[in-house]
Amino acid sequence: MAVGEASFPAMPAIEGIRLGASMAGIKAAGRRDLVVIELPESTTLAAAFTRNAFCAAPVHVARRHLEAAKPRYLLINTGNANAGTGEQGMLDAEQSCQTLGELAGVAAQSVLPFSTGVIGEPLPVKRLCDALPEALAVLSADGWQTAAEGILTTDTRAKGATTCIEIDGQPVTINGIAKGSGMIKPDMATMLSFVFTDAAIDDARLQVLLRRAVDDSFNCITVDSDTSTNDACTLAATGRGARIDTDEHESRFAAALTEVLVELAQAIIRDAEGATKFVTLEVEGATHRQEALDVAFTVAHSPLVKTALYASDANWGRILAAVGRAPVPDLDVSRIAIDLGEVALVERGGRAASYTEEAGSAVMAESEITIRIHLGRGDTAATVWTSDLSHDYVSINADYRS
């Protein structure tokens, strides 16, 4: 199941970047589950990784490689997370980088490994390495959709986003792909997302730009409150296009980057496991951003709110009860107002005088719903995107060993 229609966008080539995929037989026979992405020598790269304490072997190895060398290849497998695999998992991740490095003529440290799939199973590293030559052989500047498909797990759709801005008369392209559908409550990163641009941006600036854009996109989505062990997001800048070196350039690039990341993050929610609703939670009138996020995530994680959304039931008491248990000190409930779409649901902490079940039900029947919560405490706002909790979510996660 997934919310709304979606087709993979036409993504322009970015000079020097080539993408390829092959079948390693890790996820299922007859499915491309191994992706290689080649970066030109000039590339700078920023990365954000999961803050789950049990981070996976490839996360450790990718961090180490990033410190040691300039990245030339991203190596991504699906079907196996190589997480909870101890020392052998680290050796397996290193081995896969070593093999790709030898085949491509670069140092092993120039390869960044990423894995997604079942936690706790040994990585079938021989099968993975055996499929590398084929992935290299098919590298192509227009392999974006192939790569986006190759990294999926329980996702039902490939996710891509692209935008183009002009800097000093030069076009700058940003292309991103992502995967993710369950175990989604990114903490400082996302499931897996790979973003590319032809702009020239130095390392330190690139890292700041990525961090900020991730905070406003992937870090504002949740399916099930479960932060993955393998979350990773990279931003690679090939440096062959316009140079981003003034505040004005930076702010325009940052806006375009956030736009791409928000589109990918929203695509993950639209394709959330079992999702029948795409829900935008806007919390306003908070004293600071974390307070707004705390309220939004408490509502977004409430199984009772999520099942009411699934049932298209305008059960505002559950929203109110979730707001009331959010970790906000001295919450004055008499100042709280809640809107469901354009319908006033709660005013001054109780049901709005103008509210009718008919009006509420009409909004809830939509597949895309906005809930706006006014706290009446300050001037700060935050937005979080989430999905509902359906029978299919339970079926998918009772059947699938992730």
Add this chain to the structure above:
Amino acid sequence: MAVGEASFPAMPAIEGIRLGASMAGIKAAGRRDLVVIELPESTTLAAAFTRNAFCAAPVHVARRHLEAAKPRYLLINTGNANAGTGEQGMLDAEQSCQTLGELAGVAAQSVLPFSTGVIGEPLPVKRLCDALPEALAVLSADGWQTAAEGILTTDTRAKGATTCIEIDGQPVTINGIAKGSGMIKPDMATMLSFVFTDAAIDDARLQVLLRRAVDDSFNCITVDSDTSTNDACTLAATGRGARIDTDEHESRFAAALTEVLVELAQAIIRDAEGATKFVTLEVEGATHRQEALDVAFTVAHSPLVKTALYASDANWGRILAAVGRAPVPDLDVSRIAIDLGEVALVERGGRAASYTEEAGSAVMAESEITIRIHLGRGDTAATVWTSDLSHDYVSINADYRS
């Protein structure tokens, strides 16, 4: 659905306490939904209420009445929570106490009101008051099961627990009833629970005893992380039996009280909405109790862990991922061990060498499962009880407006 067999215990009378129920037509026609419990004049009473900021009108009124007068009657309705009902809700709760006070010949402030059911609907106060004479007429010293049945909402079973200890050669009885099945993550109280003893205990001591016992029982259970607006637990001591006035008496009474409250709390989890599993989470080796509770609740609230439990799938990667995202600073995953029943699942942060799928699956196939998590950081432990996440949980909460 509910886990295991259960029958309502034979509960002895406590001198001076009488219980009655009648049909007010609030929940459904032909069902007792109004309960009155009479306390003798000598009674001292301690109470714990929800910390949800949106607490219900009866919670406000009960708090106020407790400060103003000695309680003589508990008045409980199901089918309507009288929460999110604003000023009218307060007037309605007061009105119901006023009417009962007039009928029984006591001050309105001697009546404590409690409500559970749908949030946000006006309390049908006239129907409630009209049914009060009948509830008073049937007051009986052995009405325990009738009262326990009369307070249920989505519960499938009446919940009662009783114990008897001897203090200075005198028998002391503790009887408790409770309701709760969903919107269960009590914060400093439970859904609704009413506990009674014939012991003589002064107010201040009684409040401390209740607070400690609640912290080790109702505050250690969760179904769905949703803290109710109406949670309340009272402990009434009639004072007609043995006096609890030495440290030795107090510690023996405290142990007996905790035993009764744990039995009631566990009964709520066994009867959790859609539950097919009763799960005990023991976290050991924490630096302090809150750290152990944080880890236990993070695992207990994980939808992925809960669906794996429902599927009887020993998916230890999900447990490990949940531990890894718990709010514990500097968690050293290499020290973590996890046991599933008597089977070692995780050692030093990875799959235990001795682990086999057969052994893990055999434990998961049981309806009562213990998961023991060793953090290797200190000497403190905590235990939390929870249920699984099933299709029926979704069905119940997609269909029921609570």
